[in-house]
Amino acid sequence: xxxxxxxxxxxxxxxxxxxxxxxxxxxxxxxxxxxxxxxxxxxxxxxxxxxxxxxxxxxxxxxxxxxxxxxxxxxxxxxxxx
Amino acid sequence: xxxxxxxxxxxxxxxxxxxxxxxxxxxxxxxxxxxxxxxxxxxxxxxxxxxxxxxxxxxxxxxxxxxxxxxxxxxxxxxxxxxxxxxxxxxxxxxxxxxxxxxxxxxxxxxxxxxxxxxxxxxxxxxxxxxxxxxxxxxxxxxxxxxxxxxxxxxxxxxxxxxxxxxxxxxxxxxxxxxxxxxxxxxxxxxxxxxxxxxxxxxxxxxxxxx
Numbered sequence: 001x002x003x004x005x006x007x008x009x010x011x012x013x014x015x016x017x018x019x020x021x022x023x024x025x026x027x028x029x030x031x032x033x034x035x036x037x038x039x040x041x042x043x044x045x046x047x048x049x050x051x052x053x054x055x056x057x058x059x060x061x062x063x064x065x066x067x068x069x070x071x072x073x074x075x076x077x078x079x080x081x082x
Numbered sequence: 083x084x085x086x087x088x089x090x091x092x093x094x095x096x097x098x099x100x101x102x103x104x105x106x107x108x109x110x111x112x113x114x115x116x117x118x119x120x121x122x123x124x125x126x127x128x129x130x131x132x133x134x135x136x137x138x139x140x141x142x143x144x145x146x147x148x149x150x151x152x153x154x155x156x157x158x159x160x161x162x163x164x165x166x167x168x169x170x171x172x173x174x175x176x177x178x179x180x181x182x183x184x185x186x187x188x189x190x191x192x193x194x195x196x197x198x199x200x201x202x203x204x205x206x207x208x209x210x211x212x213x214x215x216x217x218x219x220x221x222x223x224x225x226x227x228x229x230x231x232x233x234x235x236x237x238x239x240x241x242x243x244x245x246x247x248x249x250x251x252x253x254x255x256x257x258x259x260x261x262x263x264x265x266x267x268x269x270x271x272x273x274x275x276x277x278x279x280x281x282x283x284x285x286x287x288x289x290x291x292x293x
Contacts, residue, residue, distance in 0.1 A: 014222055015247060017190045066147070069140055069176065071183040072222055 001082040002047045004059035006067060006075055009040040014072045043067055046082070055079050083109040083290070084124040088150045090116045090134035090173075095270065099130045099167065102270035106283050107290065116145065119153035126163050126290070127154055129170025131215070131268060141184060141218050142172030151177055164262045165289070168216055171254070171264035180257055180264045181231070182223030184216075188247025192217040196279065198242040199253045199267055203235065205292045210281040212267040214245065214253075219266040221248035221255075231255055239265055263289065 010016050016038050023037040045062065047055045056079050068075045085103050089096045096113060103109040103126075114120065116134075120127060135144035145151060151173070158164055158179065166174040174180045187193060194215040201207055223231070228250055231237055238254035246266075254265025269289075272282030 013224075014185060015188065015220070017186055017188050017247070021190060066143060067139070069143070069183055071175075071181075071224075072185060 002049060002052065002055035003080050003082050004045040004047060004055065005078045005080065006043040006045065006059065006063055007040060007077075008043065008068055008073050008075050010038060011072055011074055012038075040073075047079075052079065052081070083107050083126070084112070084122075085109045085126040085128055086112045086114050086120055086124045087128045087130055088114050088116060088154070089130070090132070090145050090148065090150075092134045092136055093130045093132035093169070095131035095168065095268065098268075099128050099270045102273040102282070102286065103128070106273055106286055114150055116148040116150045119149050120157050123157070123160065123162060126165060127157055129164070129166035129173055131168030131170060134169055134173065137169075137218075140176065142169060142174075142176040145173045146177035155179070158259070158262060162261065166262075166264040167268055167270065168219075168266055171266055172218070174262060174264045179262050180255055181227045182221055182255070184218050184266070185220045185222050186218050187216070187220050187245075193219070193245050195245075197245055197267065199239040200242055201239045203238050203256075206238065206285070206288050208284075209242065210239075210267075210269075210285050211272070211279055212269050212282050212285065213271045213279075214267045216246070216266055219248070220246045221250075221252040221266075223249065234258075236260070238263060239267070260292075 019037040019039045026034045087096050087100045100111040172184045200209045240251040241253050244251045256263045269282030269285045272279035
């Protein structure tokens with residue numbers, strides 16, 4: 001069994017109002033040291049195989065097909081054996 | 083006129099949209115569950131507003147893998163015409179039938195109000211007062227797409243006062259084929275006199291008359 005840990009990030013060209021609101025609050029709390037916050041999502045996908053290369057192939061396939069929208073998002077995938 | 087309205091789990095404007103076409107054009111309306119496929123060649127296939135699949139993952143992301151959507155691609159290739167409103171527009175972008183994406187409103191608020199939209203699209207020229215109701219209606223696309231769509235006249239409608247942060251005030255666009263239309267405002271909610279606003283009916287009348 002493998003687990004794919006997929007970090008989905010909004011591309012830098014895409015406005016992130018959620019991140020900006022959190023950044024503003026942090027600045028108001030006194031954290032002037034924080035100039036920017038970007039909020040993304042984290043997805044864990046379990047893949048039932050013994051073959052690492054198959055697990056990696058499936059992880060990148062499902063990211064491309066549905067988990068990530070390449071128009072607005074980019075991803076980092078890490079595949080670990082469970 | 084024969085139209086098909088595709089209903090996804092979580093669609094909630096399907097009946098409004100069907101009724102609007104029925105009352106405005108005397109259309110024969112068929113409601114198609116997302117597990118079914120489109121048969122024949124209706125004049126229009128309509129994708130309604132709502133929250134298909136609970137808006138999980140991203141708005142419209144899951145709906146595109148339904149049998150109804152697969153058959154919609156074939157229907158479009160055979161020359162069919164498609165209109166997606168609100169969540170329907172989000173589904174069309176996720177399915178790649180229209181470019182770009184709809185992201186969270188700049189204000190982070192769900193906006194439900196009447197807005198003015200304007201069109202320079204041949205046959206649709208004019209201003210219309212039409213309601214919007216969305217949390218994720220801010221249109222985003224790459225600069226190349228925006229340039230091309232604007233240059234080729236494929237922008238359907240723009241907001242007179244941008245409510246949500248949409249790039250270039252875009253409220254709706256059409257495809258290269260000019261047979262797939264997507265918009266965030268709800269013309270079907272402005273088609274009955276007793277509801278106070280009729281601009282949606284005028285807009286839809288002009289849209290269905292486009293060649």
